[in-house]
Amino acid sequence: MSTSDVMVGLHQKALNLLQEDADNIEKLIQIQMETLTNRRCPLYEEVLDTQMYGLSREIDFAIRAGLIDEASGKLIISDLERKLAQLYEALALSRKE
Amino acid sequence: MSTSDVMVGLHQKALNLLQEDADNIEKLIQIQMETLTNRRCPLYEEVLDTQMYGLSREIDFAIRAGLIDEASGKLIISDLERKLAQLYEALALSRKE
Numbered sequence: 665m666s667t668s669d670v671m672v673g674l675h676q677k678a679l680n681l682l683q684e685d686a687d688n689i690e691k692l693i694q695i696q697m698e699t700l701t702n703r704r705c706p707l708y709e710e711v712l713d714t715q716m717y718g719l720s721r722e723i724d725f726a727i728r729a730g731l732i733d734e735a736s737g738k739l740i741i742s743d744l745e746r747k748l749a750q751l752y753e754a755l756a757l758s759r760k761e
Numbered sequence: 762m763s764t765s766d767v768m769v770g771l772h773q774k775a776l777n778l779l780q781e782d783a784d785n786i787e788k789l790i791q792i793q794m795e796t797l798t799n800r801r802c803p804l805y806e807e808v809l810d811t812q813m814y815g816l817s818r819e820i821d822f823a824i825r826a827g828l829i830d831e832a833s834g835k836l837i838i839s840d841l842e843r844k845l846a847q848l849y850e851a852l853a854l855s856r857k858e
Binding site for chain 2 (some may be wrong): 719
């Protein structure tokens, strides 16, 4: 394997790992979305916030280590933030009802 | 540069970055140690906890990405945990006085 092969492999591995963590957060969002009308767990927002912070630290580290570029990292976060915003909007709506 | 040179470089870079973050947490611990007798900021423990969690996520990611070995990662965390324990002990003592 050439040096650039190794780097491409590492970039890909880093992106896969980060996406895996992002997918886990998305699953948490999905679960909360589905149970919206049944009952709400007040700790959910806290857990999601903590998970988002953890992921942002991982992504920041991967960027600094040169494993991924800044744009890819920001995309993972902004995608999740959009989904979180949808959840909070749905939560706010269900509280009004 | 050979493939193994690139990997050694990446390992070193990853370790340096993690140690940098650990040093920043240690500085926070030091500051709180020094102001122990003056005044205490109740948010300090919260901030330190959050920072420790962030660093542990970075280290976990670096291990999974194959950038550092598990032992090196655990060493950074256990070193900080020891210092944190000293701080909390000193805080507990100063509260008793």
